[in-house]
Amino acid sequence: MTGTDILLSIRGLTKAYPGVVANSDVSFDIGRGEVHALLGENGAGKSTLVKMIYGLVKPDSGEMTLNGLPYAPAEPQAARAAGVAMVFQHFSLFDALNVAENIALGMADPPKMRDLATRIRDVSEQYGLPLDPYRTVGDLSAGERQRVEIVRCLLQDPKLLIMDEPTSVLTPQEVEILFATLRKLSAEGTAILYISHKLEEIRALCDEATILRLGKKVATCTPRDTTAREMAELMVGSELHVPERAGKAPGAVRLALNGLSVRSPSEFGTSLKDITLEVRSGEVLGLAGVAGNGQDELLAALSGEITGARGMVVLDGTEIGNTGPNVRRRMGLLTAPEERLGHAAAPDMSLTENALLTGAEREGLVSNGFLKWGKARDFAKAIIERFDVRTPGTENAARSLSGGNLQKFVIGREVLQRPEVLVVNQPTWGVDAAAAAVIRQAILDLAEGGTAVIVISQDLDELMEVSDRFAALNEGRLSEVVPAKGLTVEQIGLMMGGSHGMEVAHV
Amino acid sequence: MDLSAINPVLLIASLMVAATPILLAGIGELVVERAGVLNLGVEGMMITGAICGFAIAVNTGSPFAGFVAAAVGGAALSLLFALLTQVALANQVASGLALTLFGLGLSSLLGQGYVGIKPPATGRLEIPVLSDLPFVGRILFGHDLMVYFGIAVVAVVWAFLKFTRAGLILRAVGESHDAAHALGYKVKRVRVMAIMFGGACAGLGGAYISLVRVPQWTEGMTAGAGWIALALVVFASWKPWRVLLGAYLFGGVTVLQLNLQAAGLAIPVEYLSMSPYLITILVLVIMSADKSRAPASLGRIFHASQ
Numbered sequence: 001m002t003g004t005d006i007l008l009s010i011r012g013l014t015k016a017y018p019g020v021v022a023n024s025d026v027s028f029d030i031g032r033g034e035v036h037a038l039l040g041e042n043g044a045g046k047s048t049l050v051k052m053i054y055g056l057v058k059p060d061s062g063e064m065t066l067n068g069l070p071y072a073p074a075e076p077q078a079a080r081a082a083g084v085a086m087v088f089q090h091f092s093l094f095d096a097l098n099v100a101e102n103i104a105l106g107m108a109d110p111p112k113m114r115d116l117a118t119r120i121r122d123v124s125e126q127y128g129l130p131l132d133p134y135r136t137v138g139d140l141s142a143g144e145r146q147r148v149e150i151v152r153c154l155l156q157d158p159k160l161l162i163m164d165e166p167t168s169v170l171t172p173q174e175v176e177i178l179f180a181t182l183r184k185l186s187a188e189g190t191a192i193l194y195i196s197h198k199l200e201e202i203r204a205l206c207d208e209a210t211i212l213r214l215g216k217k218v219a220t221c222t223p224r225d226t227t228a229r230e231m232a233e234l235m236v237g238s239e240l241h242v243p244e245r246a247g248k249a250p251g252a253v254r255l256a257l258n259g260l261s262v263r264s265p266s267e268f269g270t271s272l273k274d275i276t277l278e279v280r281s282g283e284v285l286g287l288a289g290v291a292g293n294g295q296d297e298l299l300a301a302l303s304g305e306i307t308g309a310r311g312m313v314v315l316d317g318t319e320i321g322n323t324g325p326n327v328r329r330r331m332g333l334l335t336a337p338e339e340r341l342g343h344a345a346a347p348d349m350s351l352t353e354n355a356l357l358t359g360a361e362r363e364g365l366v367s368n369g370f371l372k373w374g375k376a377r378d379f380a381k382a383i384i385e386r387f388d389v390r391t392p393g394t395e396n397a398a399r400s401l402s403g404g405n406l407q408k409f410v411i412g413r414e415v416l417q418r419p420e421v422l423v424v425n426q427p428t429w430g431v432d433a434a435a436a437a438v439i440r441q442a443i444l445d446l447a448e449g450g451t452a453v454i455v456i457s458q459d460l461d462e463l464m465e466v467s468d469r470f471a472a473l474n475e476g477r478l479s480e481v482v483p484a485k486g487l488t489v490e491q492i493g494l495m496m497g498g499s500h501g502m503e504v505a506h507v
Numbered sequence: 508m509d510l511s512a513i514n515p516v517l518l519i520a521s522l523m524v525a526a527t528p529i530l531l532a533g534i535g536e537l538v539v540e541r542a543g544v545l546n547l548g549v550e551g552m553m554i555t556g557a558i559c560g561f562a563i564a565v566n567t568g569s570p571f572a573g574f575v576a577a578a579v580g581g582a583a584l585s586l587l588f589a590l591l592t593q594v595a596l597a598n599q600v601a602s603g604l605a606l607t608l609f610g611l612g613l614s615s616l617l618g619q620g621y622v623g624i625k626p627p628a629t630g631r632l633e634i635p636v637l638s639d640l641p642f643v644g645r646i647l648f649g650h651d652l653m654v655y656f657g658i659a660v661v662a663v664v665w666a667f668l669k670f671t672r673a674g675l676i677l678r679a680v681g682e683s684h685d686a687a688h689a690l691g692y693k694v695k696r697v698r699v700m701a702i703m704f705g706g707a708c709a710g711l712g713g714a715y716i717s718l719v720r721v722p723q724w725t726e727g728m729t730a731g732a733g734w735i736a737l738a739l740v741v742f743a744s745w746k747p748w749r750v751l752l753g754a755y756l757f758g759g760v761t762v763l764q765l766n767l768q769a770a771g772l773a774i775p776v777e778y779l780s781m782s783p784y785l786i787t788i789l790v791l792v793i794m795s796a797d798k799s800r801a802p803a804s805l806g807r808i809f810h811a812s813q
Contacts, residue, residue: 056689076691092686094679095803105679106690110672 005031007191008053008071008084008160013062015048022048024215025062030160035182035192037202037223040212041235041432046195049212050162053193054086055079067159077108085153086162087146095138099148102137106152124151127181142291143174150181161185162193167201171290172460172493179205197433198461199228213237236433250468251281254452255302255333255421256314260321262297262306270294270476272301277471277481279421279452284443286467286484287456288496294476295456296338299425302454303335304328315421329361332420336411338429338456340403344410347399351391354398355380355413362417379416387412387438404431408439415442422446425456440466460492472496513766518759519646523654524720526758528553528712528729530657532736533743533750534664535708540740541668542701543681543804547603548588549709550733551610556581556710557717558614561626561724564714570629574653574714581710582703584610589702593695596808611727621724629653629719653715658751660708665747677701681802684809694809709733735784742791745802749794757787 008030015023023045030036040046051057053064055073064071066082073079079086093102100117104110111119117133124131129147137145146166153161163182167175182192182205196202202209203223211219211234219234256278264271272294279285289295300306302313304325312321315333337343345354356376360366365376380394387408391401398406411427427443428436443466447453456473457463463470467484474497532549539546559580564573588606591597629651632638638648668674680687680697688694716732717724735757743749760783768779 055691076689080691088689092683092689094682094686096682096800097675097679101675101679104672105675105687105692 007032007034007067009065010053011063011065013049013052013059013064015045015052015057015059021215023052023059023212026212026215026217027062028210028217028220030191030193032159032191033186033189034208035186035194035206037206037209038193038195038212039199039202039209039231039235041434044212044235045215046212047164050086050164050193050195053079053160054084054162080106080108080156083157083159084162085156085158085160086164087149087153087166088164093137093145093148096136098134098136099131099140100133102148103133103152103155107156119155120151123154127151127154127184128177129181143170143177146170146178150178154185158190160191160193162195164195165197166194167196167198171496172489175201199223199231200461202231203228211235232433238434250283251450253278254281254316255279255454258311258314260298260301260308260312262301262308262312264294264297264476265300265306269297272297273476275478277478279454281450281452282447283468284447284453284455284466285481286463286470287454287473287478288460288463288470288492289456289458289473290496291458293473293497295425295473297476298473299335299337299423299456302328302333302423303337304333326361329358332362332418333423334358334362334414334417334419334421335423336414336425336427338425340406340410341399345398345406348397350395350397351384351389351401351409352377352380352394354409355383355394358413359417383409383412383416386416387442388435404435407431408435411439411442415446419446419451421452421454423454423456426458427455428457428459428462436462460489513763513770516642516645518762518766520649522755522759522762523646523650524758525761526754527654527657528715528720528732529736529739529757530751530754531653531660531712531715532709532733533739533754534657534661534747535705535712536736537740537743537745537747537750538664538668538677538708539701539705540805541681541745541802542677542698543684543802543807543809544592544698544702545599545603545806546585546588546606546702546705547600547737548585548606548610548733549705549736550729550731551607551613552581552584552706552709553610553713553716553729553733553736554614554727555584555610555617555713557713557729558618558621558724559710560714561621561717562617564626564718565621565624568627570627570718573626573718574711577710577714578707579710581706581708581713583706584613585702585706585709586699588706589699592808593699593702596810599806599808607733615726618724618726622726624723626718626722626724628722651719653711653719656711661747661751668747678802681804684804684807688809698809709736712736735787738788739791741801742788742795744795744800749791753787753791756790757783760786 006029011027013023013026026049038046038049048057052059055076055078071082073082100113100120103120104116110116120131120133124147129151131147131151137148166178170178186192194206206223209221209223210217213235221231257275260272260275262272270293297306301308304323307324308321310319310321315331320328320331341347346357356365356371359379363379365372365379377394383389384391384394389405389409391405401409411424414422427439431439440462443453443455455463455466464484469481470484470487471481472479472492472495479495532553536546536549556577560573560577563576564570584606588602591602592599631651632648632655634648638644668678676692677697680692680694684694713729716729721728739750739753743753764779764782768776
């Protein structure tokens with residue numbers, strides 16, 4: 001790369017927070033029109049690095065140049081004015097406002113609403129991402145919401161587009177549309193800084209990759225010429241343990257759902273429609289689906305948070321559709337919801353108290369209404385040891401744990417209660433590769449021991465790794481349940497609802 | 508009972524006067540809540556505005572100076588709330604309740620020398636021909652300026668929220684402060700300004716009670732009007748024109764039941780006295796049955812670190 005081709009050059013960026021160095025002396029270059037991947041595990045410092053480029057965080061030392069000129073944005077407006085745009089991992093959209101209003105908020109000097117609406121239509125169609133400017137964002141699908149973010153960036157003619165895990169909420173078909181758009185942008189000379197955990201996607205899309213580990217740059221590679229496994233090992237810094245399973249014939253039916261239909265308790269939720277399935281002893285059933293297609297409701301219907309007709313849920317031949325969570329827990333139907341803070345764990349309570357909350361019934365941590373603190377503490381300690389949860393002790397608040405560690409704790413808490421049937425939603429969401437392998441192995445070991453497991457996840461690679469049988473949720477309905485072996489990505493995508501009726505890119 | 512004693516023209520004219528305090532306080536609180544802040548100190552800011560306005564109007568002889576002082580006083584007290592909730596990140600509900608108690612105490616302290624004094628009269632709008640028209644003249648053109656000011660504020664707030672960029676930013680901050688922060692908007696600055704606007708409006712509403720509606724100073728004279736204004740905002744689904752409607756409905760039933768009491772209707776006085784509250788809440792509950800909802804970040808504390 002010659003000097004004139006370099007768009008953004010980063011030299012020695014360092015940022016420390018109390019107790020942790022997020023970035024230490026990171027340097028690399030991004031060329032014009034280059035698609036540059038930024039790789040690393042959770043906590044490797046990717047987010048902090050892009051926040052410094054986007055002006056949300058000020059570096060402690062180091063410098064950047066953009067187009068050969070010194071570049072030190074004090075705030076996002078300055079970054080946007082310089083031609084740097086960002087699509088956030090957790091969408092920074094306002095549900096109650098419409099598409100045009102959301103886009104106007106991201107612009108320094110927006111035109112009149114009517115002109116803006118016309119421009120949104122033009123630009124979104126030009127890049128194969130059709131959008132109606134007057135729809136309320138709260139009603140859009142995840143893929144459409146992301147389009148809003150991308151179009152918001154495109155309207156400012158960015159020279160550098162930063163994308164933070166853009167595909168984690170998309171179906172494979174939607175990913176294809178997105179990639180077509182990104183390739184077109186790159187061909188027009190826009191550089192893209194692309195952050196993702198999904199190594200195969202990076203191999204398909206990116207020209208160059210920078211790999212971070214514990215805040216430091218550890219390697220640069222050309223993704224096309226590097227295998228996913230090699231990149232993963234560069235990220236982790238050691239050999240990756242792939243979960244193993246022993247093939248085994250499934251046993252008797254443990255859990256059966258018969259025409260389960262329940263209304264979603266929340267306004268923007270998805271109601272479940274006529275879901276019928278069964279899970280056998282020793283079997284893992286994988287359920288895919290884009291977020292918001294009924295996953296949370298299904299978990300709630302299984303845990304007993306939503307009750308329905310008696311016969312809709314059958315556990316070991318007993319009809320329990322109308323019973324609450326405690327009865328189901330006692331019978332051995334355990335669940336681990338997706339939302340770690342607030343649903344799976346009470347953020348401000350200690351780990352012991354959190355262990356008590358779901359373990360009280362099966363672990364005998366309560367007698368005559370009084371709590372057995374000693375026993376609860378031992379139980380929490382056992383979880384921490386067995387799942388390598390990194391925390392100073394059992395009396396720390398759940399909130400103080402990092403996402404991955406808390407996830408290990410909440411999954412471990414259910415696994416150690418020897419469930420008859422275990423239902424987990426997004427078991428490794430936001431968890432780094434090594435911890436994810438531990439959690440998946442625990443799920444497989446549990447199935448080995450005769451438990452029936454349902455894994456609900458948006459991570460297809462994970463589902464293919466652990467599932468015996470596979471199905472997808474789409475708008476509250478369940479697809480056909482098929483053996484997981486030999487399924488192609490295309491087939492899975494179609495089961496997930498294809499591109500949700502969204503038009504395919506015309507680029 | 509003599510219903511003919513009730514004059515419909517006077518009834519409508521006086522309901523507009525009765526509604527103005529809660530209208531002003533309500534529209535101010537609406538802006539605060541649309542920015543995502545729940546300030547339960549409306550009552551305290553109203554009573555502080557009432558005494559500030561009263562004292563300055565008496566001392567200067569100018570009701571206009573009184574209203575300006577009321578707005579400044581209300582805004583100054585709300586600044587205390589802003590300091591607690593936006594800088595010290597204190598709980599908004601507790602801070603708001605404390606503000607009400609503080610305002611009530613502060614106003615009785617300030618008002619010690621003003622009991623029993625008559626304030627200077629606030630001018631009425633007199634348009635030669637129009638004000639003399641039968642029926643409509645008295646209803647539409649015969650009020651003091653603050654009545655029109657209240658309606659104007661509702662119109663301005665509505666247009667501000669709907670059509671201006673600053674209004675869009677304010678709504679965005681109230682919907683999701685994290686997303687607004689990520690886009691680079693100054694969440695705290697927007698909220699502090701909204702809180703001060705709410706304080707100024709509440710102060711004006713309070714001064715309207717002490718300078719026009721009653722007009723004199725007594726301790727605790729706002730008598731729960733701030734709480735009515737708070738409820739009004741919720742039942743009006745955070746929509747400006749519904750606040751106007753709710754305020755006029757409340758004012759109307761209040762005036763009507765007073766007239767009915769005077770006319771000697773054979774219903775116990777207690778039932779008549781509670782009727783404005785019941786009817787206003789009932790109507791607005793029915794109206795708020797549509798899909799409208801609270802600003803998503805309402806009452807949540809914003810901390811910039813992430």
